[in-house]
Amino acid sequence: MVTAQSDRLRYSILASGSRGNSTYIETPAHRILIDAGLSGKQLELRMTKINRSLKDVEAIFVTHEHSDHISGVGVLARRYGMAVYANQGTWVAMQNKIGKIDPAQKHLLEPGKVKDFGDLQVESFAVSHDAAEPQFYQLHHDNQAFCILTDTGYVSDRIAGVIKNADGYVMECNHDPEMLLAGQRYSWPLKQRILGTEGHLSNEDGANALMSVIGNRTKTVYLGHRSHENNTKSLAHLTVASILTAQDFGVDHDFALKDTEQDEATSLLSL
CATH class of the missing domain: 3.60.15.10 (Ribonuclease Z/Hydroxyacylglutathione hydrolase-like)
Structure with missing residues (x-):
């Protein structure tokens, strides 16, 4: 302990x-x-x-x-x-x-199960990804919830219901579809996999998913699992911020919209 x-x-x-x-x-x-x-x-x-x-x-x-x-x-x-x-x-x-x-x-x-450690509950939920049995997690402590959701082709109504109105999210914004399709390094089958229902969320997909789950408790949103080849930090952030703002979500007012990095840890923060 x-x-x-x-x-x-x-x-x-x-x-x-x-x-x-x-x-x-x-x-x-x-x-x-x-x-x-x-x-x-x-x-x-x-x-x-x-x-x-x-x-x-x-x-x-x-x-x-x-x-x-x-x-x-x-x-x-x-x-x-x-x-x-x-x-x-x-x-x-x-x-x-x-x-x-x-x-x-x-x-x-x-x-769909929960591991209870006493002051920490780890809740699992299934996602749609090209793996054997992919699942992600929502963490609960003292009426707080922090949800991690990357590596999924789409966010179903079931998932949205499970993770709605968390205090914080790490939401996948993996790729920009135009960059992915125009790129030369990925084969066509790989591009199809990424774009498919068992692939990854695009920037727009991530924004749409966030609109279905952000609530009045939500204070922090991180954009995660960004592709090194098919996205940029600025593009992901701008796309999500623009879509949410256009639908009257209080970006950087009601909640902070933040980026993640491949090569650097975020600060240790309280939810």
Whole structure:
């Protein structure tokens, strides 16, 4: 058990993008990671920059088996003895990718279920992505909610209902469709995959999803999982801000609209 200075939920988005993803969450009693898609060394460096240590992290919650979400899972589990939570489909799909883990560290959390740590509840929900059984998470502490939702082709009414009116969001704004289609590096099948219902949200898709979930409690929105090849930070931010403002959402008035980075952790902030 650990003690934090704040009694609120605190977080840092350690990395968000197509080359690696991980988010740190802490409450007064618990510290966890959502995904560990960077090397162990990189995650250690990011944690040091927010004055935190991986030695205090109890568990990793895995969203799906793609390498940009699990590349550090096995290393951290073995080095620090962290528990690892994932659903059955994800465990089967990633077991040969993360190396051997003590069976006592392996835990199941199926879609639609909640893991209750006392002062932290981790709620899972299924998404539409080209992985075995992808799911994302909403974190709850003392009537606060922080939702992470990337790597999905669309946001259904079911998902919107689950995550509506959270205090904070990390919402996918992966690509600009015109940049994606005009690019030379991606094959046509890969472009189709990204644009499909099991792919990724575009900037406009992310904005539309946000309009369906932002409520009067929402104070902070991060734009996440931005493609290095098919998007830019300024374009994603401008697109989302323009769409939300046109529909009378109080961008940077009722809530802050912020960006995430692939190569730099956000500050450790209270929700």
